[in-house]
Amino acid sequence: MRSLDWWTIIIYIALLAFGWVSVCGASYTYGDTDIFSLDTRSGMQIVWIGTSIVLGFVLLMLDDRFYDYFSYFLYGALVLLLIATIFNPHEIKGSRSWLVLGPLRLQPAEFAKFATALAISKLMSTYGFSIHNWKHFAAACGVIFLPMLCIVMQKETGSALVYLSFFLMFYREGMPGSILFTAVAMVIYFVVGIRFEEVMLWETPTSIGKFVVLLLIQVFSASMVYIYCREKKATFRILLVSVGVTIAALLLSKYVYSFDVVWVQIAITAILIGYLVYQGLSSRIRNYYFIALFALGSVVFFNLADYVLNDVMQSHQRVRINVLLGLEEDLKGAGYNVHQSEIAIGSGGLEGKGFLNGTQTKLKYVPEQDTDFIFCTVGEEEGFLGCAVVLFLFLALILRLIKMAERQPFKFGRVYGYCVLSIFLFHVFINVGMVLGLTPVIGIPLPFFSYGGSSLWGFTFLLFIFLRIDAGRNLIRS
16 A cells, blocks of 8 residues: 555546536536435535445456456456447447446446557567567557447447557667658648638649648658658758749749649659669668558548548548638538537636536536536636646656656556556546637537546546556566
């Protein structure tokens, strides 16, 4: 007990307390006389908080080696439970992710997070594992993508996307930064390409979205040549040809003969890919091939983005992205939640309206205000100062998790610690972002705040298993 990180436990208790106050404020209805009654959500949340604390105590009492020895077993059991949930006859809000056991409803996807974190930690801590070995890396990705696929088949896309946060842990463990950069570049292509696709450049028939994305592909490729191949001359040639020819074509289209400059950029990009392959063959530097593959993949992804948005995504997902990008307003439809949430947060001002005095939340203007959109209750009742305190607590938790992960004597503990850190960071960033209208609405809970037992227990599993592993860091093993 002396080895426990008590600062983290204090932060956990503080978040639970703030969370209960927020659930109480979000679910309170004018005329309620007993907020502690089990007939109310605030009363039930006390039950979930109490059982979570007991669960955390039980997790601390187990030998820390238990989590290492039984990690694959726990992972296999949770994957089987996820598969069984796919065929669950109970559909709640269009999702089959819930198991209904009488009055109790459980969401296995919330518990699969800690099981996946344990399994990936066990795999990566085995003797001889190297993230630079593509077979080992593929196996690690498989451990992540299997439960992710099961959750997607349950029509719970938001929970599935959380598993992408494990790639932050991969980056800490030595995954090349180029992979992370490629993922960021793809997001930029999608946002810029879709947002400005219908906007014309400089009174020419050239789409700003396509123009900017293709120019970015060329500039990114040139930058990678400089960083990974250390070839200044080749970098200068690529930039000179790409930017020079593009500007010349744009001026020609503006003042001489109007045409779509994007076709010129496509030709430049094709020549660029051929040049990179040639440089790889002549210099025998393999990085040229990877950069050429990056450029080709970027072009393919960019051309598929519009197809995915309009023909692959479901209508409600497409509308949400269009609303986020400003292509649609739809304040009565897909944009209603975010719009009402922004009104609630803004109305709180600096100090808030006070406990149980929020009008937007009391009159139920914000849908899902005690689950996915609970942060708007914090903004309305506690104001900017309350939001700052909550975000500070989450920041303190993240910093403690980093410190704890870095002091682990074994790779298993360090990897698991960064898995926990990545999941918490993803949840907080996306949930708060979607409430503020900065990220897409994908429906994931705010840790320790959103109402419900499954999410609260799931986060407690994640955190307290790591606390137990950390508490055993100084033990002498026989």
